[in-house]
Amino acid sequence: MSEKMKIRNPEKIKEKLAKSIEIVKEAYKKYDLKDMAVAYTGGKDSTLMLYIIAEACKEMGKELPQQFCIDEGDVFDEIIDFIKEMDIKYGTTTEYIHNSDVSQLVAGKLGAPVKVSELNDRNQKEIARLDYDKDEFPYEPESYVGNHLMKTVSVNMYIDDKKIKAFFEGIRWDEQGARESETYFSPREGNEFNLAHDRICPILHFTEREVWEAHFYADIPINILYQQGYRSLGAKVTTKKLTDVPAWLQDMENTIERGGRRQDKEGVMGRLRKLGYM
């Protein structure tokens, strides 16, 4: 990397990494290897998490769990390349999961209207559950319906299919308000749409700045997009960079991590609906 980051307190990063490694070890005691998975996105948080899982496995002499990445139909090429690189580094095989029932209707064309009536039963039921009452929605991974079908439903199908009991997820407490109540082992209740399972969140206690400090501390590879100024990675069409400054040198405390992610109309509508409007 051309522009390094100063690590304010290396001891603290070391302690945080050690804590995360303990959580991974605890997970290996709680669940069989075949019942676990890793949700990998190629982003900074899950790349740190993957490093931590690999370190824990090295210490335990265990294999890494199976690994999946959600392909919501609009992934940066740089992310796919980076995941290939990480697969080689850690000897993993990232499986791309996808809700093909939705994408095939529009031949993967972003923004094209998807007719609800042409979807399979499962997807139609999922839409009904959102109280979405229009006949069609745009094929966009970060629209209100698109996000649910292409991300949440893809993961639920994977869990059902592989009988996953717990998967690792690279979320952080400081990332967004709704995550504050998450715990290292967060149970998710089952319902008619998905099996009950646990989320294992080994890097909850890292702040955004510490994630970057950990990358430099442990020499973890960094996706080129962050070098170019992207701060948070989502679908290609809705992710913009607001500056050319590398992500780890931006003003993390006073600007918003997801500032480059677009607000979309359906997302706003979904929120208003939940509040009893519309």
Place this chain on the structure above:
Amino acid sequence: MKNVILLTIDTLRKDVLGCYGNKDSLTPFLDSVMDKCIVFDNHQSVGPYTQASFPGILTSSYFLEYGNPQKLSANRTLVSEVVKKGGFATAGFHSNPYLCEFFGWNRGWDQFYDSMQDQVTDMVPYIAGDMINKKASDWMGNYTKQPDYKPFFLWAHYMDVHEPYVPDQGYIDKIDTSIKLTKDEMFTMFKEVLLPRDVSDPAKIELLRKLYCAHVIQVDEYVKEFFGNLETSGLLDNTVVIITTDHGDEFGDHASLSHDGKMYSELVNVPLIIHDPDLKESKRVDTVVSGVDVSPTIANLFGLDIPDNFHGQPLLPLENYKSDGCFGEAIGKLAHKVQPTDRPVHFYQEDNLRITHRIEDDKWEMYDISKDPKERDNIIESSKKSEDMKNKLKSKINWYDKGDSPVINLINF
């Protein structure tokens, strides 16, 4: 010069606060700081729901005056823009989707958090007040670290008393220990009673009201935490805190629930409290004041000129305030969804008289709030002042006499 904080609590009825006569001790913290507060007894919001009232609070303008109100018109000026232009720091933290960046409310803030990128749940469809506090407090902590910082303007907004009313059991127990509902059951009440505005069963309305009050206790704790943070960081003594809401909420007061397009007191006669550390004793103000006065008050506290497109006037100093009646407007929707046939509704209040007009059915109502605070006895036919009040209301609506109400589709923004 002091810092100014605007603390707005969505959907807060006046009659749940101790300082407005509530005896159930739902707001022990707020009640405890009254000796440093100016309490306004006749504050009127300019609309009965967020979209209609917030243009008043943050832009000192009325909901329908700039044509299609879906997105914030470029011709409105946010108070944040005024303060920022004046060279002061500004920050806003909230979780009300109607006030998000998508609708243009992010103008003028050095830091703006609207929570739209965050995940929320059906039962708590917003980011809760403790997180808003944390974000506000982090920002203030960072900002005030600089040596010789200039005063700042911060807006924080809590959503927690807004439906769907699914409070934690601990708060419910403080209201009524006999209520044992699961969260699913509360959520079912929201879907099956509140959304259809079903007021057929008084017991259910009372239950909803109690769940709402449980959230009021919760919000009082957030206010306590907020003030605690100010005190700990040494900011309380040099900060004016303006506490208000966008609108109230209805529990069968006028045969419905929630907050639709009506102009009765339970929705628009709302709390307004100014906490000033230099105040010698609690003050009560019975002058009729308006939501459009909030932004001019803030600009004035920073010594800044009031923009021409602000309708209100500064509330402080109190002796300079000249009441000239309050106006408000909204689309008169009567259900949780807007209908294409819905038309504007307006109100005007002067002293104790409040007149309202619904365009859809050309219905006029007038009440004498001092004698009839619950607005049951419509005196439009009997009062000698009706014509005068009608004319005053009409004079406030610039497009009124064109005979053509703006048809506003609130759904297709």
